[in-house]
Amino acid sequence: MNQLLNIxxxxxxxxxxxxxxVELGIVREAKATSESSCEVIxxxxxxxxxxxxxxxxxxxxxxxxxxxxxxxxxxxxxxWTTDWLTDEAxxxxxxxxxxxPEKGADEHHIGKPKKCPRCGSMHSxxxxxxxxxxxxxxxxxxxxxxxxxxxxxx
Amino acid sequence: xxxxxxxxxxxxxxxxxxxxxxxxxxGEGPYLEEDIALTNIALDELGQANNFYQYASRVADNGxxxxxxxxxxxxxxxxxxxxxxxxxxxxxxTILKVYVFSIYQKLMYEALSNSSDEDLSALAQKSLxxxxxxxxxxxxxxxxxxxxxxxxKVRLIKAIENIWEYTKGLxxxxxxxxxxxxxxxxxxxxxxxxxxxxVTEKDFADFGLEYPTDHFMQPKSRTxxxxxxxxxxxxxxxxxxxxxxxxxx
Numbered sequence: 001m002n003q004l005l006n007i008x009x010x011x012x013x014x015x016x017x018x019x020x021x022v023e024l025g026i027v028r029e030a031k032a033t034s035e036s037s038c039e040v041i042x043x044x045x046x047x048x049x050x051x052x053x054x055x056x057x058x059x060x061x062x063x064x065x066x067x068x069x070x071x072x073x074x075x076x077x078x079x080w081t082t083d084w085l086t087d088e089a090x091x092x093x094x095x096x097x098x099x100x101p102e103k104g105a106d107e108h109h110i111g112k113p114k115k116c117p118r119c120g121s122m123h124s125x126x127x128x129x130x131x132x133x134x135x136x137x138x139x140x141x142x143x144x145x146x147x148x149x150x151x152x153x154x
Numbered sequence: 155x156x157x158x159x160x161x162x163x164x165x166x167x168x169x170x171x172x173x174x175x176x177x178x179x180x181g182e183g184p185y186l187e188e189d190i191a192l193t194n195i196a197l198d199e200l201g202q203a204n205n206f207y208q209y210a211s212r213v214a215d216n217g218x219x220x221x222x223x224x225x226x227x228x229x230x231x232x233x234x235x236x237x238x239x240x241x242x243x244x245x246x247x248t249i250l251k252v253y254v255f256s257i258y259q260k261l262m263y264e265a266l267s268n269s270s271d272e273d274l275s276a277l278a279q280k281s282l283x284x285x286x287x288x289x290x291x292x293x294x295x296x297x298x299x300x301x302x303x304x305x306x307k308v309r310l311i312k313a314i315e316n317i318w319e320y321t322k323g324l325x326x327x328x329x330x331x332x333x334x335x336x337x338x339x340x341x342x343x344x345x346x347x348x349x350x351x352x353v354t355e356k357d358f359a360d361f362g363l364e365y366p367t368d369h370f371m372q373p374k375s376r377t378x379x380x381x382x383x384x385x386x387x388x389x390x391x392x393x394x395x396x397x398x399x400x401x402x403x
Contacts, residue, residue, distance in 0.1 A: 031284020046198070046201065046205070046284070047198060047201030047205055047280060047281060047284060048197040048198055048200055049201070059225060076273065077272055077273070077275070077276035077278065078277035079279045079283075080280075081278055094255070105283075110287065127289065128187040128191065129189040129191060129291055130187070130190050130194040130291075131190070132190075133233075138187075152287075
């Protein structure tokens with residue numbers, strides 16, 4: 001990982017603070033354009049994700065603190081997908097209590113039972129297709145009875 | 155006028171008005187999960203509108219931002235389909251609106267994903283993922299209403315009788331669209347309309363609903379002529395920007 005990406009990986013996702021914007025796949029590229037300025041290419045996760053505004057500000061701020069003048073460029077293509085989440089990030093999600101998205105985002109696994117992030121049981125049911133944020137759906141484990149969030153594949 | 159600009163506005167306006175209409179349910183949903191679901195869908199639509207307005211603003215290159223396009227145009231300058239501006243009415247009609255609109259968007263974005271215009275294709279692919287969720291949600295409620303109680307079925311049938319005649323308006327073309335079709339940048343909506351009929355006929359059979367037999371369809375969608383409901387939405391939507399010019403959020 002280059003030096004710029006190292007700095008950027010200190011920026012957490014505003015809604016899921018255990019994972020950072022590099023492992024989430026939001027930061028696509030970071031390159032120096034002069035000695036003290038750089039360009040950071042980001043890809044939005046969801047069309048209306050409100051966190052994107054904060055993320056842009058956070059990027060500029062952390063780069064400034066590290067002596068860089070950052071320009072943030074948004075690039076749509078190729079489009080962001082949950083398949084870009086690293087295995088490490090998936091495990092962090094699970095530990096945080098959010099079931100990570102299945103791989104192969106083109107298929108929609110809506111409504112099917114998901115693995116409880118706490119007890120690992122597959123005996124669960126969907127409570128709501130839509131959750132507290134655009135990226136999540138609500139589930140309940142029928143063994144340990146705890147409700148949990150599922151990070152929808154996208 | 156740049157035909158691509160016009161073409162982008164039709165998507166932006168559709169999603170913008172649909173998002174606004176659905177956000178009217180915020181805090182009013184029949185129960186918490188549905189309140190959240192419709193607000194989520196509304197947010198997706200507003201996000202898509204923002205993306206298309208941004209691209210349109212780039213294409214036009216006339217110094218107008220996406221906020222100007224959304225908040226400072228007049229009624230006749232909006233080229234959304236009538237469908238999205240129709241009132242929510244009861245929950246059955248709202249679900250019918252989301253159901254039909256999500257099929258339209260799904261067919262449209264699927265076809266546009268192959269556009270030779272890279273930006274348009276990316277926006278379509280991104281939006282497609284979102285509208286697939288909307289379709290799954292709305293179609294399952296269509297089935298529940300059709301096969302639920304006598305009252306839920308009656309209300310759904312009434313909603314279909316009320317507004318089905320506006321469905322074809324979603325497939326109305328805008329000025330310059332034929333040129334874009336010739337250039338293979340965009341799909342032909344006439345073909346998509348055929349697919350729309352096939353999909354809804356199959357779904358209706360699955361829901362156990364009779365397919366609408368009255369073939370009259372309201373004209374003038376996307377022409378700048380609107381239904382009587384449109385002015386009210388625009389008033390509410392544009393109030394802040396006109397009262398406090400240049401305000402941002």
